[in-house]
Amino acid sequence: MLRWWSREKVLVPASKPYITFQGAGRDTTVIEWHDRASDLGPGGRPLNTYQSASVAVLANYFSARNISFKVNSAPAPMPGMQGRQAVAFRISGDKAYFSGCGFYGAQDTLCDDAGRHYFKECFIEGSIDFIFGNGQSMYKECELHSIATKFGSIVAQNRKSPKEKTGFAFVHCKVTGTGPLYVGRAMGQYSRIVFSYTYFDDVVAHVQGSWDDWNQPSRIK
Numbered sequence: 001m002l003r004w005w006s007r008e009k010v011l012v013p014a015s016k017p018y019i020t021f022q023g024a025g026r027d028t029t030v031i032e033w034h035d036r037a038s039d040l041g042p043g044g045r046p047l048n049t050y051q052s053a054s055v056a057v058l059a060n061y062f063s064a065r066n067i068s069f070k071v072n073s074a075p076a077p078m079p080g081m082q083g084r085q086a087v088a089f090r091i092s093g094d095k096a097y098f099s100g101c102g103f104y105g106a107q108d109t110l111c112d113d114a115g116r117h118y119f120k121e122c123f124i125e126g127s128i129d130f131i132f133g134n135g136q137s138m139y140k141e142c143e144l145h146s147i148a149t150k151f152g153s154i155v156a157q158n159r160k161s162p163k164e165k166t167g168f169a170f171v172h173c174k175v176t177g178t179g180p181l182y183v184g185r186a187m188g189q190y191s192r193i194v195f196s197y198t199y200f201d202d203v204v205a206h207v208q209g210s211w212d213d214w215n216q217p218s219r220i221k
Helices: none
Strands: 004-007 010-012 020-022 029-033 055-057 063-065 068-071 089-091 096-099 102-104 110-112 116-120 123-126 128-133 136-140 143-147 152-157 167-171 174-178 181-186 193-196
Touching: 123 128, 128 143, 143 152, 152 167, 181 193
Parallel strands: 004 029, 010 055, 020 063, 029 068, 055 089, 063 096, 068 102, 089 110, 096 116, 102 123, 110 128, 116 136, 123 143, 128 152, 136 167, 143 174, 152 181, 167 193
Antiparallel strands: none
């Protein structure tokens, strides 16, 4: 089988809407890079989490089909470690569509940053907050696969105001892998995460109702 494996850092700027990445299958076509949040950028300063993305899309009307995005050499950090975040893919544009895609990393794999997005039949792998951001997104029939070794969390959502329409909905998905896992973490004061008709392996943490308040007790409500 022919495989296409690209090791490069990719940016789709806001000035380039209507771009499509089309692969031959998520196990066959892969784009990967190795930046971590603590790595130094061109100006000699740490990249930070958002700039560590192997692939970053700032444009509207982006779509991707049957392709994977990966962080290839950033080891899975232990909970609480700083600067080890490594984003495989960041979507910051509006009206994006993903079908049959793979997202592979550990901490902060998929940055669902901003805009409206639809993920269908995708595979998303990570350990801590491996889906995070403040998008308004639907995940349908996706597999969320944990590689947590001590403790992990599936989602961290960053809705800051009750007026924001943002949030993550997981419908007919399945959660697999290792645990224990928090189902979600309140990255923002009004974090909104919904799981509906979703199957969970026996990996969910039986503490705090399986939700984490990000060390802000007021957020648990």
